[in-house]
Amino acid sequence: MPSTDVEPIESALRAMHRQQQGEADAFHQLEQLRDELLANGVDGVEQVAQRWPQADRQQLRQLILQHQRDSARNKPPAASRKLFRYLRELQELYGDSD
Numbered sequence: 001m002p003s004t005d006v007e008p009i010e011s012a013l014r015a016m017h018r019q020q021q022g023e024a025d026a027f028h029q030l031e032q033l034r035d036e037l038l039a040n041g042v043d044g045v046e047q048v049a050q051r052w053p054q055a056d057r058q059q060l061r062q063l064i065l066q067h068q069r070d071s072a073r074n075k076p077p078a079a080s081r082k083l084f085r086y087l088r089e090l091q092e093l094y095g096d097s098d
Contacts (some may be wrong), residue, residue, distance in 0.1 A: 026096070030084060030087050031084065033087060037060070041068070051090075059086065063086065067079035
């Protein structure tokens with residue numbers, strides 16, 4: 001294989017790596033946003049509304065309050081997971097506007 005040009009293969013692999021890294025970074029940013037929301041409580045809803053004006057504030061409040069109730073009762077973090085899915089949906093639908 002000495003006559004094979006490996007540059008296109010290496011270039012494709014680098015592009016794949018950059019895409020995977022970008023997806024991982026976006027995932028971690030959403031996790032951080034979710035954690036900040038949960039730490040700030042209902043007051044954190046405006047943080048999301050500034051980023052995505054289309055966000056359903058009522059749904060965000062309900063998920064945050066449900067998380068607080070679940071935490072107080074030592075229940076699994078179902079509301080936290082739902083909140084993360086909703087944030088990911090907002091990002092997929094409306095992009096990252098910050």
